[in-house]
Amino acid sequence: MSVRVRMAPSPTGLLHIGNVRTALFNWLFARHEGGEFRLRIENTDTAREVFEATEQIQQSLRWLGLDWDDEVTFQLDRMEDCRAAAQELLAAGKAYEDEGAIRFRMPDEGVTAFDDIVLGRIEVPNEEIEDLVLVRSDGRPTYNFASPLEDLWDGITHVIRGPDHISNTPKQINVLSALGARLPRYAHVPNVNGPDGSKLSKRHGAVSVDDFRVAGYLPEALMNFLALLGWAPDGETTIMSRDELVGRFSLERVGSSPAIFDYAKLDWMNGMYLRALSPEDFADRLVSYVGETRRDWPEERVRAAVPLVQEKIGRLSEFEAFAGFLFGDVEPDGALLDKRILEPARSALGELETWSAGEIERRLKALCDELGEKPRTVYLPIRVAVTGSRVSPGLYESLELLGREESLARLEAGAAAADAA
């Protein structure tokens, strides 16, 4: 039998990365099994609903590459069906009215048990389970009633969700059983926490999918990283393409203990992906990323800067600090400038007939000999004068791309601005 799973977010805001990780496991499982992955918006709680959230959730999913099957469904659309199911239970004596609400009559004895794919067998004494409200006195079905019903109607075969639902499961199982329904398999995947072990929140850094996009992460890197939080194909492999992830994923290998989100490792992984991109692909991504915030930066120059930065940055957002000198004036620290080097450097480079990285390199090395100084000594003030920072892309290439006129002007300005020794 083909599998069918779903992601069921409530539209209360931006997609949280922890929920995305759970969605990813659902998606990987569905794709691996050749089954379906559905998207259902649980908008029963109209008071907490955020208008744009539904669209944002879909955008985030698309950006990450998590495609879903069929149309998106909305929990609210099936309220009538839920009420009808509640009436059925009422008529059968399996539920009762309680001050206008309808409550489910839980069994008093015995245990409710299920075999969780991740956690193993879980048993809960029925006396611990309270009579569940199915329909509120205002007529709206509750989550613990609507959710399992929709899973049933949608033919969901595997319910893969966060650990906060473990204690809901026995309730839902009893409701489903009373309806004579066939039960789905359950897999409760562990949480993802922040570096201090508490729930991942804004104070830890990026937390919504959108935050990560804005911070300059690549969707495939984020997907790879997320997949490895609680799952591993073996003890060695870390970098895996989307197809490889799909090919190797299995719920049985999902671990049972919570993971901590390690931003440093994500940075490393993102750098790996960035460097593995073809220069053309890297350029396309950089252009579209930079274009969102720096519309005034010429695309051609951004593309031209690619060879200078691809090996250097770990996130697209670092481009601005790293190569910003190509797009505007710089403010060098006068204490790092040195007239005794900048003046001869200006004259030496001014003599060049061809303004190319190769020629610049040759001339600068000769200058080092003439001055009797090591390259590191000579290059520092030049770098600072030209790029405004002691950290920059390769000096020769930077000068070449900046252009003869602007480079010489900055060297001259640097010499003039040098602090008196």
Add this chain to the structure above:
RNA sequence: GGCCCAUUCGUCUAGUGGCCUAGGACACCGCCCUCUCACGGCGGCGGCACGGGUUCGAAUCCCGUAUGGGCCUCCA
């Protein structure tokens, strides 16, 4: 408080009774490369929460303790 779940280097993890002198990756430290920063290469530091069992033998099985988390809403 009750119920449920979890516990291998700082972090992500491999490990399913002998292959473990516990492997890999990130981070960190050192060295090399080098015009800065990265990248890359080499090396290092570092862990089975604790206590009892079971067994010839336990990171692996059982029990207890501790710690952490989740749930106990007419929230989802």
